[in-house]
Amino acid sequence: MPKAEVFSRDFKVKFTVSNYEETVKMFVLRLFDCCQGDILILLDSSGSVSSYEYSFLRHFLVDLLHPFLLGRGRVRVGLVQVHTEPQVEFDFDTCITQHALQEALLRTQQLHGDTNTEGALLLAQRLLMKPLGHEAPPRVLLWLTDGVKPGNVDRPMAALHQEGVSVLAVSTGHTNYHLFRQAVTPPIEEHLYFVDAEDMSIITEDLREAITKLLCAERLHVQDITSHSAMLQWRPLLIGGLGHYELQYGPEMLASSQYSTEQGRNRTLILLGEQSWAELRDLQPDTPYRAWLIPHTQQGITRSLTNSFRTLPEMLGPATLSVSESGPDRVRVSWGPVLPAQVHQYRVEYAPIPRGDVQTVTLSGRQNSTLLTQLQPDTQYLITVIAVQSSGQERAMSVRACTQEVLPGLTDLQLTPVGLDSVKVDWRAWSEGAGLQGYWVRWEVGDRSSSSSSSSSSSSRYLPAQSLFTILTRVSPASRVCVSPVYRTARGEGLCAALCTHTQLLLHGSRDASGFRRKR
Structure with missing residues (x-):
């Protein structure tokens, strides 16, 4: 198949038809990597739901949630089953990988009993309650039911709305439009669905998009912060990738405005319209920074995104590590540079590979080598040199070394x-x-x-x-x-x-x- 090539004059980026699918896949991963929040599933497990319908509900959830990246700081998923005595099938911290979530959903068993939706909603309120003293992440309640005798849900639903929880609903049976319309949060056309159980796949993309809008809000996310770099990510703001982004960043004390150019210290990057991330490099350690993402379209500048972060302190410690003087029972390990003003002491830990007791030697911050003795002959060791700074922070570097074989004459x-x-x-x-x-x-x-x-x-x-x-x-x-x-x-x-x-x-x-x- 011939390759179609497209070149960007400014950025020299080359795309081919052969890697188009991989590019789309990475784009989607970047999109969902910007999502953060809690999804609580309220699953109707009562006797009015047939086993046939219940199976469709479980597989629908697997398909609906599979693109999201899970874990703290990303998306968390919990499940409450609705029956006579509502119960938590798994909480937000149970499934931290997609594989674990899919297994948990597929092994969920129907409980039958009555449809005690009101009791399940009271349980959901406790799980979705805003943590004291902390900013709550976006929270979504997804209610899946056959619509049979849902009970009095107005009051608990209103409490969830007041708490800032977004409610979405899918009904596979009886249609009580007025009840569901009061339950879900606007926009109604995006958050309320009526569909037969065997046809649920037709709403998967629309419902996922609705959840994405709630969890993947237009925010500038800062991740992977080190002493000299940081990763910025955002949900795409330019439709079809048309236009470009202007990314400005600089130290907080200088970046008083997104258009600040004081002493020329603010830096500017021009990014392609389809880009959804950027890595900031050559930053100063232990320094507050502010960044702005400014979308540019043919109509002009649209609403910009901003965020602040602080780089980590410089971690001083060994930059080079070497071994010498290897013998059957000894080896010398050396490191550098020596930084006695910042490093309080060095701790050398060593143990045979693959297993063995860890031995430790503690040295002053002025030393740059030590001879390890009483080692086993013809054995590979993992040696780690840990620099302990005066602040208590530690930085480590490891090397492998082999002792020589004993050769008796x-x-x-x-x-x-x-x-x-x-x-x-x-x-x-x-x-x-x-x-x-x-x-x-x-x-x-x-x-x-x-x-x-x-x-x-x-x-x-x-x-x-x-x-x-x-x-x-x-x-x-x-x-x-x-x-x-x-x-x-x-x-x-x-x-x-x-x-x-x-x-x-x-x-x-x-x-x-x-x-x-x-x-x-």
Whole structure:
């Protein structure tokens, strides 16, 4: 399929037909990422609702709510079942992922009994009550019922309206338009639906859009604040992406007006009309900022959005971390830079991977390294250096380090002639360690047809770990025999012995160029 390409002259953004669906998907995710508030579902679970209808109601809710991002600071969903004794099926903090919400909705069982809607609404009032001393997020009550004998709901519904709760209703059966019209909050045409249970899918998009308007209000959201950056998100304000955004931001003390340019400190970004987020970088730590989003259309400037935030304090601590002097039982860890004026002390925590006890070393703020000892050989460790600032704040950096394998050498090597040109080689090792793989034996092979030592050549043999001797043949006169242990990562220290005659072996304490101790 040929690709259609569109280029923005100012921003050099390239779109293709092949990535259109992915672009739309990301756009939708950004849209719902701006939503924040509580949705309480009032689900009619009485006996007047058939099992057939109840199944449609559950699946309708799964489809309706699946685009919303859940959790604190985003959208929270709770469910109250209406029957003789109304009960909370799950509260706002139960489902923090879409998977958990869908599972909770699908396993909800019908309770039957009477339609005690009034009692369920009193329960809903407690769940949706505005927290004392805090600004309440947008709150939505979604009432799903067959409309049979809903009872006296005027007073509890009025109390919810007064509390600032938006009420939406869907009726799948009896039509009492006057009752439902009084129950829902305006606009009636967007918040009240009458539909057969098997046809509920036709209202999904309209109802979701109504909820989105309530929860995803035109606000400038600030997220992911660090000491030097912040993420701004908003619900799209320009229809069809036509026009552009002007984003101004600066320190609060300078940004007294959205058009302030005092000392040129306010910064301005020009953004595409379809954009719904922007990352602010190179901010100053621990500084109050104010930002304005100004939509521009062909008709001029429309209503702008604004918000304030404060960047986090600078977290001082290790910027570099390295390891050295690694041995079987030790490793040195070093870090920098050293900031004794800001860092009160360093705490070094280390433990074997994947599991093991955590050890801790505490050092002054003037130190930049420490030698960790009594470690396990041939083991990977996770080492974390934590800078504890005078304010009590902490910043950490971690590194992985491996100790070396223990490589025990041989303790003895003996050569015993067993024939004219054969010799028995015996050796002893410190132990058969876990990493011992075997032994390498190297010797000089003589040429029987020549008496010259220059005609000999070297040969080698690999033996398994359980071997402690071998017999060599065609060994040249005055040949040197070397044996070294082989471990998983390297060879250990070996021994060499020289065969002077068939009957004499002389001990010599030097070390040859290959790292073997030599016996003669």
